[in-house]
Structure formats: C-alpha cells, structure tokens
Amino acid sequence: MSSEIKMQVLQRVILPADDQLDTTALYVDAGPANGIRLRENDEFARNPKSTEEKLHFVSSGGEEVHFEDVLSRSSVRLRAGEQLSFGTYFNAFPASYWRRWTDLQMVRLVVRTTGHGTVTVYKSNARGTLQRVDGARVEGAAVTEFELSLKPFGDGGWYWFDLASSREELTLDSAEWQGAEREGNPGKVTLEITTMNKPDFCLNNARILSEHPEVLEHVQEILIVDQGTQKVAEQPGFAEVKSVLGDKLRIINQANLGGSGGFSRGMYEAVENGSDYALLLDDDVVIEPESIARLLTFSDHCRKPTIVGGHMFDLYSRSVLHTFGEVVDPYRFVPAMPHADMEMRHDFSVANLRQTPWLHRRVDVDYNGWWLCMIPTEIIREIGLSLPVFIKWDDAEYGLRAREAGFATVSLPGAAVWHVSWIDKDDLVGWQAYFHGRNRLITTLIYSPYKKGGRVIRESFQADVKHLVSMQYFTEHSRLDALKDLFLGPAHLHGNLATKLGEINALKSDYPDAEMRENVDDFPAPALGRGPSGLNPIGLPNKKDLVKWGVTTVARQLVKKPAAESAERPQGFLAHRDNRWFRLAHYDSVVVSNADGTAASWYKRDPDKLKSMLAEAGKLHANLYRQWEELSEQYRKALPEITSMEAWKKTFGLADEEGH
Missing domain, CATH: 3.90.550.60 (Spore Coat Polysaccharide Biosynthesis Protein SpsA; Chain A)
Known part of the structure; x- marks a missing residue:
C-alpha cells in the first residue's frame, strides 16, 4: 500500500x-x-x-x-x-x-x-x-x-x-x-434510544456514552425518545450526564407508540436534522461504545447505502453470543439462522473464535435487530419509516423492505450490545401475543413469495390450538383480536398504535392466566397426587402421532369437565421451563411461573372458552385463506403511505406545528 x-x-x-x-x-x-x-x-x-x-x-x-x-x-x-x-x-x-x-x-x-x-x-x-x-x-x-x-x-x-x-x-x-481514507467527511449520526419505563438502563447507556467522547466525535445528536411515566430526565444522576453531553443530548417525550413509534421518531428526527445515519439503540442494553465508531466507519465505506447492525450478547451471561445473524424463512415466515452449521447462544468462554470454524464463514442476513442498528437516512428517505405495528417484526419487515428496494443489511462482527436474551422472556404469551400474531401475518401478506403465504396460515391456527389446550385463554383472546384487526386493513395500524395496548391490558381481569402474583404462596397449595402424571415427565408426542394426539386432547378437553376441586386449588406448580403445551394440556388447574421468575399465574381449564375460541379461530383462519390475495394487495399498496414521513408526522402530533 x-x-x-x-x-x-x-x-x-x-x-x-x-x-x-x-x-x-x-x-x-x-x-x-x-x-x-x-x-x-x-x-x-x-x-x-x-x-x-x-x-x-x-x-x-x-x-x-x-x-x-x-x-x-x-x-x-x-x-x-x-x-x-x-x-x-x-x-x-x-x-x-x-x-x-x-x-x-x-x-x-x-x-x-x-x-x-x-x-x-x-x-x-x-x-x-x-x-x-x-x-x-x-x-x-x-x-x-x-x-x-x-x-x-x-x-x-x-x-x-x-x-x-x-x-x-x-x-x-x-x-x-x-x-x-474515503473521500468526503465522515457521516453524521443521530443516536436514538427508545425507552419505556426503563430509566436506569437508559441513563446507564447515556453515562457510558458520556465516558467515551472519542466514539461520539461524529454523533450529531443523542436523542432519547421517552415514552414512559418514569422519566429519564427525573432520575438521580441525569443532571451529571447531561452536563457532560451538553447540547448533544436531547429528550423527546411522547405517548407510548411502542418500539416502532419510538424508533420511527428517531429516524424522522435524523432526516430532519440533516444526519447521514440514524443509529437505533434499545434502552435495556449495555453497549460496547467502540461499536458506534465501527458501525459508522464501515457504513461510510460501503459501496452503496447499507443498513449496518451489531450483534447481541446475553446481558446475564456476557460471553454468550445470542445469534450471529438472522434471516426470515420465506415459507414459514419465522426468524431463522442463515446456515445449518451455525449455533445459537455460542459461549466464547467455552470455545474461542479460533476454535469455532462456523464463526469464520461470512453470514449474510435479511435484517438486523434494532437493539443496535445504523440506517442511512438516504434509505429512510426512499423507503420510509417503520411499519406502524407497535412492537415485533418491525425490524425484520424493514430489512425485507430495504432489500426489495435494493439495499442490503449487514450484521457486522465486532459491534455489539449486551441485551436480555429471548430465553429470559416469553413474549409469545400474554399481551405481546397480539402483536406477534398480527405483525407476522402482515409481514407475510406483504412479502411472501408463496401462494397463501406458505405454511403461515396453518401454523397460525396450530398456535391457537396449542394456546387453548394450554389454558392460555388471555393469550388466545389477544391472538383472535389480532386476526380481527388484520381484516380491518392497513388503515387501522396508525389508528390503534397508541390505544391497543391499553385495550389488551384491560382484559386481564377476565382471565386468571393473565393475573400475576409475585408469591406462589398466594395460591392455594396443590393436593398431593392430583397432578396428571405424578412424577413422570410428559414428553412431546411423536411427529407422526401429533394429529391424533391433538384431536384426542381437544376432544377430551371439550367433553370432560374439570374436577370440581381444580377450581379451588391447583393440581401442581410448573416452573417456566416446563411450561410446554404438551404438558399443560394434561392439567385442569396449574400454577405456572413466568419467564424471568418474578411472578406466577393460575391456569384453569374452561371447556366453554375452549369451544367458543376454537370455533372462532377456525372461522377467522378460513376467512384469511379465502381473502389472502385481497388482503395482500391492500397491505402492499398501502405500505408506502403508512410508512411515510407524512403519516408518522400526524401520529407524532407534529402535523400542525410550525416549522414542520
């Protein structure tokens, strides 16, 4: 050289x-x-x-x-x-x-x-x-x-x-x-953190950034979009961090519009203030600050505008890499690993980089999680902001949309955050089930290359059955609402962005499986020997027997009434790791702990709820199958409008403000 x-x-x-x-x-x-x-x-x-x-x-x-x-x-x-x-x-x-x-x-x-x-x-x-x-x-x-x-x-x-x-x-x-050195000046970055009642995490990241001014040289603005009631600016220590970051730190308070609303606001502001990039950062992470400089330098050198993101390590087991890159399985529309030889949750303290051959193969991805993701504003101006879906699938959908417009996504090794991994969460159960179910279907309607979305309709109905035989009736109510709202078309997305979570949470009191208690002693003690299988573990049915097992299990739950005492006291306690549909299906009444171990809820079998919800799920999925092409056309045509700066501007409440 x-x-x-x-x-x-x-x-x-x-x-x-x-x-x-x-x-x-x-x-x-x-x-x-x-x-x-x-x-x-x-x-x-x-x-x-x-x-x-x-x-x-x-x-x-x-x-x-x-x-x-x-x-x-x-x-x-x-x-x-x-x-x-x-x-x-x-x-x-x-x-x-x-x-x-x-x-x-x-x-x-x-x-x-x-x-x-x-x-x-x-x-x-x-x-x-x-x-x-x-x-x-x-x-x-x-x-x-x-x-x-x-x-x-x-x-x-x-x-x-x-x-x-x-x-x-x-x-x-x-x-x-x-x-x-590339021609021209380094790009300018708006670093945006979306937060909702996690002020300690958010303030800690702001403090980390304040302690590493060398990586902030080209950061034009650090923007915290605060959507919670526990305000970051009111936390002890905020004034100290603010005094170091000065005018570079700005806080925007807005209604809770979810991750998609918070990150869209950051993307919007990055375009408005003339930044070259919007760097999206989750609130509940610990960042390796050097990642900022690495993402910017790599992005500046890319041959064409490219979304460049970082990896996610486990916050509670910090040498463990949760995933090295993700793609969307086009037939099932679920996140998948790009290569069969990759492993989830690789622990570098057990096997280092040099000992692990699969880590040396370049991984090309469909999208990068928005825990740490740098998006050129040139891409934002061309394809718009996030899909207005509150949470779930917003990052994957954006990566797919960018790819269709000719823009790649790169998950860059050496840039990363530590984040609570999915094994410490169960976001397929509870209020998040609405957003998981609806947003997966919307993304499939827009991008699936297969007739009727491949396996998605079938798998969606199968998920309903699993939740129902598991006595997760609140979750199933949320999933049914998601299907109903799907038929409202794309116009409903901005309309319920700020209200849907409240509507879902208002239903919790109607469902025992949604009412969480911190102390298991608040539940009646189970009677000895009342469990369905004593001390013997209940395993997953063989694949060839699943249909027969499902029919038999649903029929039993529909016909056989729960024992009277199961309403008075549970048959047992189940740890979260044992909370699997093929085990829960054998209980009439059981207390189940949540993913992070902070609380538990009481599941009670109800044949009437099972009957009505199963019938509704079947009807809605049959309608989805018949109307697939029509709905697909609606969502595809509406995508440019509902993700536009103008549409989001109205949702942010900025449409009537002077200067906008």
Missing part, C-alpha cells in the same frame, strides 16, 4: 473495562493460534471481590496472565515468556465483511509495543482453517506495520495477531487496523 495514500483507523484494538471482567474472553485470549482459551481461576469465580482482584488465565507456556496487566482500554502488559492472542470477537478484523461490502482492497495493521518479543499475524478462511501470514521481532519502543490483502476473503475469514514476550516483558501500547 503506497505511503502516499492517506489512511484512517477502521478498527481499534480494545480491552475490557474494569467492571466487565466476565467479558474478557471477547477481547483477549491467552495462548497461541491453536486456541488455548482464557479461563477464570476457580478462586476468583467463587469470590469476585473487586475489579482489583487478580484474574488468571492459562497461557501456552503454563504461565499466568493477570487481569491487573490490562493497563487501559488500549494497552496490556505481557510478563516474560507469556503469549496473548487478539484473535477474538472484538479484536480480530472481519476481513470477509470488508471484502464483500466495501471497495477496500488492503488493510494495514499497526502495532505499537514497548519491550521484547514478537508480533505474529494470522488469517483464517471460510472453513475456519488458520494460517500464519507474517511476523516480526520487536525490541524497545517499536511501531510494526503489516500490509494485508483482502482478496482471499470472498466467503469468509478474519485477520488477527498474537503477541509473545521473550526474556523480558512486552507491553502492547496500542494497535489498530487501518484502511485507505
């Missing part, structure tokens, strides 16, 4: 913050390229006293690396005879993504060290095969550079480097991956 070419930083090498010890495996890895991984020592795991406590890792030579040797966010010390690898999630360079989506042909690795040792550069291919590329001995204060081609990375692969100290210690002062 010619020295005359002006270079810019593409990705800085970073180290974990003092309060993020459990994420160390994502930043630095002990041992050589064959992948001996970092491990917490047992004593520390049992008794983590403070950030000053030593954290030990096994290295290739049997020596120990201490967390206290991490000197700053960019610097770490290696004691004599030790080795560290930066072939990790946050510090390896995702070469195949830069090769695929940008014009960049070469990168330069610049490593600044003090002391004695070696720097060795490695690469991988799409199969996860590891190869040594180059190396150099270093002594004293040294700046070592490597010119590296992106040509071999058509289907996958990463670059990274290892450090090894010799007889004396070696310090990494800093390192970075550089590329040819």
